[in-house]
Amino acid sequence: MFKAVINVNYKPSVLDPQAEAIHKALGRLGDDNIATVMVGKYFELTLNAPTIEAANDQVERICDQLLANVNMETYRFTVTPLQGATA
Incomplete structure (x- = not known):
């Protein structure tokens, strides 16, 4: 058995409104x-x-096919064997 950890993010050229809202809120909190x-x-x-x-x-x-919209997003993943697995 294996464990896959997958991260999906917008491509740098795609506007991320949620990230922009967080960035502005951080500035208002003093984290400029x-x-x-x-x-x-x-x-x-x-x-x-x-x-x-x-x-x-x-x-x-x-x-x-499912987790990432490859037109707008990139993904990276790692696959590692699980401890004690026989596969």
Whole structure:
């Protein structure tokens, strides 16, 4: 078994209104030294795949087809074996 940790964020060229609102609010709170704010999505998946290569391929497909809008977002992920797993 493997654990996949996935982060999805807007591409730098895409305006993120939620991040902009947070950035402005931070300034109003006195935290005016914050240069940028990035808001994203975080996912964890547990996969029962035969190999780490198969798990990576599956996570890549899931990200492309479901978790990220590849026109507006980028994603990165790591896949690691779970302790005690026999796969």
